[in-house]
Amino acid sequence: MINKRLIELMGNAKKFIGFHVLFQLINLSLNIIAIFLIADFLQKVYEKNISNADIIKVSLGIIIVIILRFISNILIAKMSYYSSGKVRQTLREKIYSKLLNLGISYREKFSTSEIVQISMEGVDQLEIYFGRYLPQFFYSVISPIILFAVLSTISVKASIVLILCVPLIPISIILIVKIAKKILKKYWGSYSDLGEVFLENLQGLTTLKIYQADERKNKEMNIQAENFRIATMNVLKMQLNSITVMDIIAYGGAALGIIISVREFVSGNINLAGAFSIITLSAEFFIPLRLLGSFFHIAMNGISASEKMFEILDLEEDNKRINKIDSKNENIIINNLNFAYNEDKTILKNINMTIKEKSFISIVGQSGSGKSTLAGLISLRNENYSGSIKIGNIEFSTIDKNDLARKIVVVDHNGYLFEGDVYENLKMAGENITEEKMNKTLKRVGLYDFLQDENGLKTKITEKASNLSGGQKQRLSIARAILYDGDIYIFDEATSNVDVESEENIINIIRYIAKTKTVILISHRLYNCRFSNRIYFLKDGIIKEEGSHEELIKLNGEYAKIYNEQTKLESITKGEIKNA
Ligand SMILES: Nc1ncnc2c1ncn2[C@@H]1O[C@H](COP(=O)(O)OP(=O)(O)OP(=O)(O)O)[C@@H](O)[C@H]1O
Numbered sequence: 001m002i003n004k005r006l007i008e009l010m011g012n013a014k015k016f017i018g019f020h021v022l023f024q025l026i027n028l029s030l031n032i033i034a035i036f037l038i039a040d041f042l043q044k045v046y047e048k049n050i051s052n053a054d055i056i057k058v059s060l061g062i063i064i065v066i067i068l069r070f071i072s073n074i075l076i077a078k079m080s081y082y083s084s085g086k087v088r089q090t091l092r093e094k095i096y097s098k099l100l101n102l103g104i105s106y107r108e109k110f111s112t113s114e115i116v117q118i119s120m121e122g123v124d125q126l127e128i129y130f131g132r133y134l135p136q137f138f139y140s141v142i143s144p145i146i147l148f149a150v151l152s153t154i155s156v157k158a159s160i161v162l163i164l165c166v167p168l169i170p171i172s173i174i175l176i177v178k179i180a181k182k183i184l185k186k187y188w189g190s191y192s193d194l195g196e197v198f199l200e201n202l203q204g205l206t207t208l209k210i211y212q213a214d215e216r217k218n219k220e221m222n223i224q225a226e227n228f229r230i231a232t233m234n235v236l237k238m239q240l241n242s243i244t245v246m247d248i249i250a251y252g253g254a255a256l257g258i259i260i261s262v263r264e265f266v267s268g269n270i271n272l273a274g275a276f277s278i279i280t281l282s283a284e285f286f287i288p289l290r291l292l293g294s295f296f297h298i299a300m301n302g303i304s305a306s307e308k309m310f311e312i313l314d315l316e317e318d319n320k321r322i323n324k325i326d327s328k329n330e331n332i333i334i335n336n337l338n339f340a341y342n343e344d345k346t347i348l349k350n351i352n353m354t355i356k357e358k359s360f361i362s363i364v365g366q367s368g369s370g371k372s373t374l375a376g377l378i379s380l381r382n383e384n385y386s387g388s389i390k391i392g393n394i395e396f397s398t399i400d401k402n403d404l405a406r407k408i409v410v411v412d413h414n415g416y417l418f419e420g421d422v423y424e425n426l427k428m429a430g431e432n433i434t435e436e437k438m439n440k441t442l443k444r445v446g447l448y449d450f451l452q453d454e455n456g457l458k459t460k461i462t463e464k465a466s467n468l469s470g471g472q473k474q475r476l477s478i479a480r481a482i483l484y485d486g487d488i489y490i491f492d493e494a495t496s497n498v499d500v501e502s503e504e505n506i507i508n509i510i511r512y513i514a515k516t517k518t519v520i521l522i523s524h525r526l527y528n529c530r531f532s533n534r535i536y537f538l539k540d541g542i543i544k545e546e547g548s549h550e551e552l553i554k555l556n557g558e559y560a561k562i563y564n565e566q567t568k569l570e571s572i573t574k575g576e577i578k579n580a
Pocket of ligand 1: 341342347365366367368369370371372373374
């Protein structure tokens with residue numbers, strides 16, 4: 001009924017839960033006082049022994065109790081808010097810092113939509129657990145003991161019967177836990193399945209429309225939504241059934257208490273005030289546990305989500321990454337590097353490369369030859385290689401990820417631009433970047449004039465930068481990358497979805513960056529690589545040829561063949577060969 005790991009997460013939220021329980025106990029005491037006041041009053045009415053002072057006493061007493069309860073209830077709501085808020089914040093911080101430590105490799109274990117659902121909705125589900133369920137749990141244990149102590153002064157018999165019935169509710173809850181766990185696991189499973197499909201279809205909606213496949217996907221989603229509905233209905237059914245069981249126990253127990261107290265009154269063992277107190281307070285024995293039972297079902301939802309959360313938090317982190325890069329030696333040396341995404345297929349085989357600091361190298365080769373995989377290893381998108389990749393004398397797998405991230409900038413064909421404006425997107429590269437520096441860089445990437453015609457740095461960027469052309473998007477991403485001022489730049493097909501004019505422009509910018517930085521260029525178009533110091537031609541994960549552009553042309557191997565083919569094809573498209 002209590003999840004140990006979740007309790008450990010509470011930290012200083014414990015004190016708020018403690019106060020929550022305390023205020024609930026104060027409420028209970030106020031209830032007891034009010035009932036005793038009324039009971040005493042009724043006894044006097046029954047004995048026809050009532051005075052004005054008694055009426056004033058009972059009225060004043062009840063007013064004071066109402067005011068105090070009002071204050072106490074406000075404090076309970078506050079404590080509930082503080083405790084659940086604090087824990088939710090702690091949990092989200094833990095998940096996010098875990099994801100940051102794991103880096104992009106978290107995607108190997110969890111899908112992005114699953115992470116979003118768990119850290120948003122999953123964490124929210126725990127609100128009831130910490131804000132309501134836990135305090136109620138402690139209160140439900142303490143309150144029957146207090147009531148027993150108070151009511152046994154009136155009738156030991158009735159008090160014993162009442163307290164003996166109390167454990168039946170937790171027993172029924174425990175019995176239900178087993179069934180509930182299975183049902184809730186299924187519920188969360190179908191919830192995250194639906195979320196995953198929904199997110200993917202939403203992202204690809206334009207493509208689905210183009211291929212008129214939206215209706216088919218809609219049907220698939222309907223099936224999943226139906227599965228989710230069934231799972232939800234099963235959860236509700238289970239909750240309603242168990243609440244019915246708890247109601248029977250709670251009201252049955254209270255009725256038993258009432259019957260005993262009436263019999264005690266009839267047989268003269270207790271007076272009217274005593275009987276009234278037991279009748280009105282007997283339900284109080286069960287109400288806290290009955291309420292605990294209802295919270296329990298909602299809390300179980302959170303507990304079930306927390307299991308997924310702990311799976312994320314338990315993902316193994318790389319603790320070997322403690323080394324820092326030696327800024328005096330940033331040559332990248334790759335020796336006998338092998339890499340496989342899975343056991344079935346080795347993607348990179350025995351790769352050997354030396355990328356000198358501030359040099360400009362290119363990696364080329366046909367589609368699927370392993371270029372991006374290699375770039376991914378240098379930029380930490382891929383890990384778990386065999387062989388060696390060193391920067392200076394330090395093995396990549398031992399370098400602190402943050403240190404590497406600070407040095408390496410990757411620009412691919414789809415640099416993510418955030419909704420907002422140009423300024424915000426550029427500011428992301430560093431807090432100290434001035435507007436002057438931004439404008440200078442925008443001039444460098446050929447965007448300044450265009451933006452001046454719009455709204456300068458305040459030009460709006462819509463979602464996915466859909467108000468910019470492909471070339472403009474890329475140039476803005478590159479401007480951001482330049483402003484970041486890394487040491488190693490990887491351009492992975494950075495020109496693949498732009499027109500020829502933008503491509504020329506971007507290649508010139510890359511050449512400009514290469515004057516002061518290490519640049520690794522990956523491109524299908526060999527023409528773009530001709531200025532690099534060294535070109536590596538990959539085929540099926542092996543370096544087939546390497547050298548400068550001139551050396552490779554002279555070699556007249558596969559590089560030369562593809563280069564010539566591409567040049568010929570481009571000439572045809574430019575209309576230079578008339579009778580093609
Ligand atoms: N995440 C992945 N999981 C499993 N296999 C992958 C993954 N990413 C790439 N591969 C496989 O690795 C091989 C090399 O892919 P990679 O993307 O490195 O090639 P590439 O040379 O960059 O191709 P392209 O020029 O088309 O981008 C391909 O056979 C691809 O199917």
